[in-house]
Structures are given as C-alpha cells and as structure tokens.
Amino acid sequence: MGHCSTTEFTPLNIAVLTLSDSRDLSQDTSGQFLQDALQQAGHQLVDRKLIKDDKYLIRSVISQWVADDNVQVILTTGGTGFTVRDNTPESVKPLFDREIEGFGELFRHITYTELGTSTVQSRALGGFANQTAIFCLPGSTGACRTGWNKIIKEQLDATHRPCNFVMHVKQV
Template sequence: MSHTSLPFQALNIAVLTVSDTRDESTDTSGGYLVSALQESGHQLTDKEIVKDDIYQMRAVISQWIASETIQVILVTGGTGFTERDSTPEALTPLFDKTVEGFGELFRQLSYSEISASTIQSRAIAGLANGTVIFCMPGSTGACKTAWQKIIQSQLDASHKPCNFVPHLSVPSANSCATRG
C-alpha cells in the first residue's frame, strides 16, 4: 500500500444552510464555509438556504448527490435537539456509508471550546453516490472548528496518510483507497 501524496486537486463543493430564520444577509455560517472552501482552492458549485424541513433538505441534497459535478456537500444547521432540528433524520437515509469518525472527532474537538455542551451536537457525515456530505451545527464557530480541524485536510489529495478524495467521483485520485 502506497502513501504517496497527490497534488492538491480543486473539488466542486455545494453548501446548504438549514434554517427557519436565516437569509443570505444573515447566513454567517454558510458564508464562512463558502469563503473557507474558496480560500482553500476549491470551487463553489451551488449554495442554498432551506427551511428545517426533512423533505426540502432531501430534495436539494438528492439533486446534488445525483449531479456528476458535485463531489462534496457541506451542510450547516439542524443538528441540535430542538423540535425543528431534523438534518440527521433527513440525510442519514441518503447515505451509502456513514462516516462515524466525523461526528466523534467533531465532538471531541468541540469539548475544549464548549465543554460538555458538545453532547448536544448531532454532527454527522456520510458518502452517497461518490459524494461526501458533512453536516455540522449552525453556529459559525462550529463551522470553523469542523472546516479548519477536520474537513479541509480531508478534502486535500496531498494530505497523508489518507483523505476522502479517492472515494469521490474525481478522476485519478488514489490515496488510501485500499484502507479498511
């Protein structure tokens, strides 16, 4: 098994903000993710804001999963415990595989920032049709933690010993593809 790193490869990323109250002028979390992905060299393919509604979320995400041009979807919001928070319930059925480590690591990293309140985060991730989907809380601080400490390196083909690029519908990606 080779751990040869590949050069950075720009990915096509879509951003979804789940909120009953935000619009483009108040969507600081979605705005942060757009800036961060572009500053990292990736391409923003689409960005939407939808109400915290299972079927609206599934409709948008299903369209993006079916797209041949989108490799990554970043979702912010709807991961808490209020009555309206339904991102995990909406998106988990769409996953071909769940990335358990994302939520686990996110909560571990968040503990140093928000203490035991991190147990109220239901951050999740999964793979669907060659697309990786990361779902994080709606706060801008949570999005910064997730992007800077987890997601950014996992979307970089040069990151060793492995990253998600070989699992995405991206040509000539081969880094840790044989790891179990």
C-alpha cells in the same frame, strides 16, 4: 489503509446548504464562512442554497446534488442540535451509502474542549452517498470554523497523509 494521498492538490466541486427557519442569505454568516473557506483552500463553489429546516426539502436538495455528476462534496450547516426543529441527521442519514462515524466523533471530541459536556447535544455527522462526501455541521459560525479548519479542510486535501477522502469522491 493503503496509499491514498497524492503529491498534487486537487480542487473539488463543493455545494453548501444552510438550514434555517429564521435567516436569509444576507444573514447567513455560517454558509458564507464555508463558501469563503472552501474557495480560499482552492476548491470551487458549485452551488449554495438556504432552505427551511424541513426533512423533505433537505432530502430533495441533497438528493439532487448527490445525483449531479458535478457535485463532489456537500457541506451543510444547521439543524444538528436537539430541538424539535433540528432535522438534519434524520433527513440526511437515510441517503448515506456509508456513514463516516469518525467525523461526528472527532468533531465532538474537538468541541468538548470548547463547550464541555454540552457537546453531546451536537449531532454533527458525515457520510457518502453516490461517491459524494457529505459533512453536516452545526449552525453556528464557530462550529463551522472548527469543523472546516480542524477536520474537513485536511480530509479534502489530496496531499494530506496518510490518507484523505479525495480518492473516494466521484471523478469529474
């Protein structure tokens, strides 16, 4: 793995995308949780959007952020389940240069203790595109809390040992 942590916390520029056909920003408790959590951890919110769960809209917004030199991390919430309207994995996976298989695996392992076998219906995923880390979480606020507190927060902390993702994101 090599040496991939530093002694100093590095604030990252993070964008939050909520995918919902039924909610607006005022009802977006999951997106609000992610915004509050990343800011409390010392990171910067650089953009936040709520769009319909549409494959091409999702790809458009994420592609714009991936191409933006100022966006280092993208967090999405929603669209990772098994209904016909859950399009996040199909939308985002083709954009990845490299998938973070362990993110989805670990997320499902952790949520198994809360949901039992129903966690197999979670298609949470992560990956990198143009040195931008992308983590796609389920739409429930509880799932966002689990994903942030138990995985993402540490992996976006440059001081976390033995390693974290900070050295892999684009430098701004």
